[in-house]
Amino acid sequence: MRAVILCWLLALASSIALAQQYDLVIEGGRVLDPETGLDATRNVGITGGKVACISSDFLRAKRVIHAGGLVIAPGFIDLHQHGQDIESGRVKALDGVTTALEMEIGVPDVTKFLKQKEGHSLINYGTTASHPAARALAFGTTVAEGGIVPKAGIATDQPASTEQIQRIRERLKQELTAGALGIGMGIQYTPGATRLEVIQMFRVAAENHVPIFTHVRSAGRIEPGSSIEAVSEVIGAAAVTGASLHIVHINSSCLKDSMECLTMVAGARTRGLDITTEAYPYTAGMTDLTSALFNPGWQDKLGIDYNALQLPETGERLTKSRFDQLHASSAPLWVIIHSNTQEIVDAVIPSPLVLIASDGLKGHPRNAGTFSRILAQYVREKRSLPLMDAIRKMTLMPAQVLEKSTPAAHAKGRLQEGADADIVAFDPQTIADRSTYQSPMEPSVGVQFLVVGGILLVDQGKLVSDVFPGRALTGR
Numbered sequence: 001m002r003a004v005i006l007c008w009l010l011a012l013a014s015s016i017a018l019a020q021q022y023d024l025v026i027e028g029g030r031v032l033d034p035e036t037g038l039d040a041t042r043n044v045g046i047t048g049g050k051v052a053c054i055s056s057d058f059l060r061a062k063r064v065i066h067a068g069g070l071v072i073a074p075g076f077i078d079l080h081q082h083g084q085d086i087e088s089g090r091v092k093a094l095d096g097v098t099t100a101l102e103m104e105i106g107v108p109d110v111t112k113f114l115k116q117k118e119g120h121s122l123i124n125y126g127t128t129a130s131h132p133a134a135r136a137l138a139f140g141t142t143v144a145e146g147g148i149v150p151k152a153g154i155a156t157d158q159p160a161s162t163e164q165i166q167r168i169r170e171r172l173k174q175e176l177t178a179g180a181l182g183i184g185m186g187i188q189y190t191p192g193a194t195r196l197e198v199i200q201m202f203r204v205a206a207e208n209h210v211p212i213f214t215h216v217r218s219a220g221r222i223e224p225g226s227s228i229e230a231v232s233e234v235i236g237a238a239a240v241t242g243a244s245l246h247i248v249h250i251n252s253s254c255l256k257d258s259m260e261c262l263t264m265v266a267g268a269r270t271r272g273l274d275i276t277t278e279a280y281p282y283t284a285g286m287t288d289l290t291s292a293l294f295n296p297g298w299q300d301k302l303g304i305d306y307n308a309l310q311l312p313e314t315g316e317r318l319t320k321s322r323f324d325q326l327h328a329s330s331a332p333l334w335v336i337i338h339s340n341t342q343e344i345v346d347a348v349i350p351s352p353l354v355l356i357a358s359d360g361l362k363g364h365p366r367n368a369g370t371f372s373r374i375l376a377q378y379v380r381e382k383r384s385l386p387l388m389d390a391i392r393k394m395t396l397m398p399a400q401v402l403e404k405s406t407p408a409a410h411a412k413g414r415l416q417e418g419a420d421a422d423i424v425a426f427d428p429q430t431i432a433d434r435s436t437y438q439s440p441m442e443p444s445v446g447v448q449f450l451v452v453g454g455i456l457l458v459d460q461g462k463l464v465s466d467v468f469p470g471r472a473l474t475g476r
């Protein structure tokens with residue numbers, strides 16, 4: 001706040017020679033803020049990790065970045081980032097992301113996660129409390145190392161007793177106290193969870209004033225178990241409990257019925273429910289081949305066959321015998337699923353209901369390329385998304401979801417005086433994803449500068465070494 005007042009004083013007395021000196025100034029860029037609608041050439045002064053001044057006046061600083069020709073926007077916020085390793089942090093930073101949170105399913109141990117990341121993260125981080133992990137504990141098992149959900153088995157396929165549901169509730173409450181930003185559910189990965197169990201989890205969320213983030217129970221058109229039924233289930237649970245609900249990757253959960261699922265979300269919102277959703281700009285998904293998603297009948301449900309499955313390391317397409325062999329694996333095994341069409345993805349991305357989130361992890365190009373791809377393909381090439389709308393989907397909209405769990409999120413996703421200095425500066429003519437299914441960790445190009453909490457993390461398109469400015473975003 002003090003820095004902001006200094007900005008006003010500076011504006012009043014701009015002729016005084018001994019003006020305020022900022023830590024960092026980004027000068028002459030096209031500054032965009034989706035909340036106020038600012039879209040103008042401005043100078044941005046940063047001090048003490050905060051945006052202290054946005055002005056047309058000359059600002060002095062120890063370091064001045066000349067940003068003519070660049071777009072200056074709030075750093076991108078990714079609500080759905082599984083890969084929390086350092087390599088993923090690097091490619092996220094070069095994709096313009098300043099905050100990447102594991103919200104879909106959460107982590108098995110929030111305290112341990114926050115401790116491991118502290119001082120070691122390039123970008124800001126946070127997580128939900130994991131329903132699948134809490135459920136595994138209630139069944140006396142755990143999530144496999146390297147996995148995000150329990151392998152198909154008792155903790156995933158069996159209904160929980162009343163006592164076990166109570167234990168899951170208690171564990172989730174503990175995890176919220178430890179700093180979780182909501183409750184993450186992957187209902188398709190725990191098919192043993194009954195409708196009642198789901199409602200009970202939504203109650204925990206409502207009682208603790210945090211949202212549910214969920215991968216819905218099923219995908220496809222076959223009833224029972226269609227995408228429409230799965231979305232109906234969680235909208236119903238939100239309605240009867242009052243919990244806020246965020247449905248993850250509506251593109252890959254709803255497939256051919258994606259637009260109908262969006263109409264359902266719109267209808268629920270019109271009737272006063274707090275429901276949000278997200279998508280990523282790729283036609284293929286990726287998940288664990290040993291998970292319950294591949295329980296018998298998956299081909300008919302998803303309308304695909306073995307050859308739609310591809311191993312990320314080798315590009316190998318699977319056959320029945322190869323699938324059977326790998327499905328029996330005891331360790332998690334990631335597989336790319338070619339299950340969607342470009343037409344569906346292109347229809348989903350521009351919807352005003354849809355924010356952008358990557359579902360990122362190593363092995364899939366969405367880990368490194370999601371945000372640049374939106375700017376390259378939808379803003380620049382297809383022109384189906386105005387630049388300000390794209391920025392809103394990647395900054396303000398995810399920040400507004402996070403505000404339900406933490407007041408700290410009010411300072412994120414905005415480029416305003418007093419906001420956190422998480423800022424991306426990119427070249428709108430050249431920004432592009434480079435990652436492919438063959439080379440999924442290829443970093444994006446076009447992000448010239450990235451500031452995280454006032455610290456330069458990307459300088460002239462290159463990562464700065466030995467800085468770890470990422471900070472935790474935690475619940476109340």
Ligand SMILES: [Zn+2]
Nearest residue numbers: 104215248249
């Ligand atoms: Zn998912």
